[in-house]
Amino acid sequence: DAMVIQNPRYQVTQFGKPVTLSCSQTLNHNVMYWYQQKSSQAPKLLFHYYDKDFNNEADTPDNFQSRRPNTSFCFLDIRSPGLGDAAMYLCATSPTSGPDTQYFGPGTRLTVL
Amino acid sequence: EDKVVQSPLSLVVHEGDTVTLNCSYEVTNFRSLLWYKQEKKAPTFLFMLTSSGIEKKSGRLSSILDKKELFSILNITATQTGDSAVYLCAGLNYGQNFVFGPGTRLSVLP
Numbered sequence: 001d002a003m004v005i006q007n008p009r010y011q012v013t014q015f016g017k018p019v020t021l022s023c024s025q026t027l028n029h030n031v032m033y034w035y036q037q038k039s040s041q042a043p044k045l046l047f048h049y050y051d052k053d054f055n056n057e058a059d060t061p062d063n064f065q066s067r068r069p070n071t072s073f074c075f076l077d078i079r080s081p082g083l084g085d086a087a088m089y090l091c092a093t094s095p096t097s098g099p100d101t102q103y104f105g106p107g108t109r110l111t112v113l
Numbered sequence: 114e115d116k117v118v119q120s121p122l123s124l125v126v127h128e129g130d131t132v133t134l135n136c137s138y139e140v141t142n143f144r145s146l147l148w149y150k151q152e153k154k155a156p157t158f159l160f161m162l163t164s165s166g167i168e169k170k171s172g173r174l175s176s177i178l179d180k181k182e183l184f185s186i187l188n189i190t191a192t193q194t195g196d197s198a199v200y201l202c203a204g205l206n207y208g209q210n211f212v213f214g215p216g217t218r219l220s221v222l223p
Contacts, residue, residue, distance in 0.1 A: 031209045042201060042213040043156070050209055090155055094209065101147065102203075102211060104155035 003027050004105035006091050012111045013081050021076040021108045023091030032074040033102070034066060035090040043090055049074060050096075078110075086112045115140045117204050117214035125220045130192050134217045136202035137184040146178055146185050149201040151216070156201055159187070192221045 005024045013019040023032065030051050035043035047056045049068045063085070065077040078085055091105040120135045138146060145163040149156035160169045162178035162185060169176050173192075178185045189196055199216040206212075 033211070040218075042215045044213075045211065048209065055208075055210075092211075094211075096209065101158050101161055103158070107155050 004091060004093055004103050006089075006105035006108050008108060009106060010109050010111070012113065013078075014113050015083065016080045019078050019081055019110065021078075021089050021091075021110070023074045023076070023105055024072050025091075025093045025103075025105075026072070027093055027095070027103060028071060029093035029103070030071075030096045031094045032068060033090075033092040033094070034064075034074070034076050035092065036085075037088045037090055037107070038086075046076070081110070081112045083112050086110055115204065115206070115210075115212045117202055117212050119200075119202050119214035119217050121217060122215060123218045123220075125222065126192055127222050128193055130221075131188065131190045132192060132219060134187040134189075134200050134202075134219070135184065136186070136214055138202070138204040138212070138214075139183065140204035140206050140212055142206040142208065143180075144205045144207050147203045147205060147211070148176055148185070148187050149203065151199045151201055152197075159200075189219075192219075194221050194223055197221045 007022050033048040034046045037043045046060045067075045088107045088109050090107045092102045094102045117138045147161050148159040160176045165180040173190045176187045197220050199218050201216045202214040203211045
């Protein structure tokens with residue numbers, strides 16, 4: 001059973017056209033993360049939510065926003081995608097108690113035309 | 114600034130070889146170190162290490178952490194072509210922040 005679900009799996013957008021990527025989880029984990037991963041690079045953390053507390057990485061562009069309306073869902077909004085934003089976007093969750101681990105969704109591959 | 118460094122960045126071996134992947138870290142308020150395997154999809158969890166000197170094993174894979182020297186190694190014995198992947202190391206702090214290294218790309222040739 002899928003535990004971290006991302007939709008869509010592939011997203012094509014035009015330069016400057018807003019796009020929203022979604023992530024849902026069935027694990028009831030407190031913490032949810034958004035990563036950007038470009039080809040042959042490690043995942044780069046954009047931000048994470050610890051429950052409702054939003055934690056933005058210092059170098060995450062303002063173009064990237066996030067919403068977490070409830071425990072299960074988290075959204076990544078890219079307000080004005082540029083060509084440099086084409087990447088795989090990974091959502092992940094982790095519990096705050098129990099073994100330290102992180103469960104990744106399958107990712108959304110974003111193409112910007 | 115927190116950082117995780119992995120070496121080598123790329124490695125090519127033949128089936129049956131044993132490999133050792135290295136990870137060094139500088140993570141404020143360090144909590145644990147994690148290893149992931151990434152093929153052409155999202156990373157999958159391999160190991161979580163919290164205590165120094167205790168080896169974790171899973172089949173042909175094993176890993177150990179040295180909290181004094183701030184490094185970890187991942188060993189793969191009797192490598193198979195299915196082990197070909199990028200192996201990511203990540204440091205976790207008590208703020209629930211994961212810091213990933215650049216990964217080691219392992220290619221196992223038949």
